[in-house]
Amino acid sequence: MTESTKTTEISVPLLDLQAQYAPLRADLLAAVERVMDSQHFILGQEVKALEDETASYCGTTHAIGCASGSDALLLALMALGVKAGDEVITTPYSFFATAGSIARLGATPVFVDIQADTYNLNPDLLAAAITDKTRVIMPVHLYGQCADMDAISAIAEQAGIPIVEDAAQAIGAEDRGRRAGSMSAVGCFSYYPSKNLGGLGDGGMMSTSDDTIAHKLRILRVHGAETKYRHSAVGINSRLDAIQAAALRVKFPRLDNWSAKRQSNALRYFDLFKEMELSHLVTVPFVRPDVRHIFNQFVIRVDAAKRDGLIAYLGTRKIGVDVYYPIPLHLQECFSYLGYGVGDFPESERAALETIALPVYPELSEEQQTHVVSCIREFL
Ligand SMILES: *Cc1c(COP(=O)(O)O)cnc(C)c1O
Numbered sequence: 001m002t003e004s005t006k007t008t009e010i011s012v013p014l015l016d017l018q019a020q021y022a023p024l025r026a027d028l029l030a031a032v033e034r035v036m037d038s039q040h041f042i043l044g045q046e047v048k049a050l051e052d053e054t055a056s057y058c059g060t061t062h063a064i065g066c067a068s069g070s071d072a073l074l075l076a077l078m079a080l081g082v083k084a085g086d087e088v089i090t091t092p093y094s095f096f097a098t099a100g101s102i103a104r105l106g107a108t109p110v111f112v113d114i115q116a117d118t119y120n121l122n123p124d125l126l127a128a129a130i131t132d133k134t135r136v137i138m139p140v141h142l143y144g145q146c147a148d149m150d151a152i153s154a155i156a157e158q159a160g161i162p163i164v165e166d167a168a169q170a171i172g173a174e175d176r177g178r179r180a181g182s183m184s185a186v187g188c189f190s191y192y193p194s195k196n197l198g199g200l201g202d203g204g205m206m207s208t209s210d211d212t213i214a215h216k217l218r219i220l221r222v223h224g225a226e227t228k229y230r231h232s233a234v235g236i237n238s239r240l241d242a243i244q245a246a247a248l249r250v251k252f253p254r255l256d257n258w259s260a261k262r263q264s265n266a267l268r269y270f271d272l273f274k275e276m277e278l279s280h281l282v283t284v285p286f287v288r289p290d291v292r293h294i295f296n297q298f299v300i301r302v303d304a305a306k307r308d309g310l311i312a313y314l315g316t317r318k319i320g321v322d323v324y325y326p327i328p329l330h331l332q333e334c335f336s337y338l339g340y341g342v343g344d345f346p347e348s349e350r351a352a353l354e355t356i357a358l359p360v361y362p363e364l365s366e367e368q369q370t371h372v373v374s375c376i377r378e379f380l
Helices: 003-007 017-038 044-058 069-079 096-104 149-159 211-220 242-275 304-316 333-338 346-354 366-379
Strands: 062-066 087-090 108-111 134-138 164-166 186-190 204-208 225-227 298-301 355-358
Touching: 017 242, 044 062, 044 204, 044 242, 062 069, 062 211, 069 096, 069 134, 069 164, 069 186, 069 204, 069 211, 087 096, 096 108, 096 333, 108 333, 134 149, 134 164, 204 211, 242 298, 242 366, 304 346, 304 355, 304 366, 346 355
Parallel strands: 087 108, 087 134, 164 186
Antiparallel strands: 062 204, 186 204, 298 355
């Protein structure tokens, strides 16, 4: 390659928030201004409106805002009475907050390995992990595709154990016509800026159709106060800011369009990997039948021996990629006390060594995608 073609080469970031921001700038500034002028910053009308819009979007009777997706998980477990000594079953292949929320309550994360194709909790391994201490089962809808909720729910129901969905990456995803966050006791969402619906900072939401749980979540996020200065439980401070809610309400009506664009980008990658005859070297995401996958991430698998070299090469070609996640949770230093070791969850460990997330954000162009796949072919 000559110097001149190198300098004109297009770059492809993993995520381009500027591209989403530019057309919304005026609306977002007006929303922030509205909150500033009201001088009402915590909960209030904006948050209530976003909660109502979210409940109706997810198909639940309630939605309750909080400070982050991590807090949503924590509050959900608190509302279900999880305490020291209890066990909560989850996947070792997720963002840290999934298991972190369990450990913060003094409960024990009990890991169940993932399916090789979907990267989600393997229902076939679930029953064997249930003990008389299991209080909650917490599947994650990883990368924007729901875990197999029929299979998981059947086992959970039989054992009489509630489910909490970590739907942080999956707002709007569906499993057999049901929305993420509506298939369990509590669904937990994140508005971290890299999620499909991202705020201007941290924020979270919980969905439920159980009135009692909704009430508990509402008081737990304000230090357990039933009314001002009367505390029926020890909660935490975890509220959604009015500025976040106002900004999210500007973006929310565009979410389905963005998710559809992510889906069509994913389909275009499927075609490109086939056209460029890479199917024997690159495993593209598996989409379960009868689901709506919203592609928060587009994650491919390559030979572990080539993975890090490919990442480095794509870096030199100005293509942003990342690994979600390079160290499974059972091998994190802070969880060494759980006594897990290498080899305990082979599919999670293999995924950590073989996967790469490629850019899939809605504004990605065909030219950029072709460039990404061409560069992958060059290296492989
Ligand atoms: C982003 C994320 C969270 C945490 O959300 P925050 O809002 O960043 O606290 C939890 N679980 C998963 C799977 C996530 O991707």
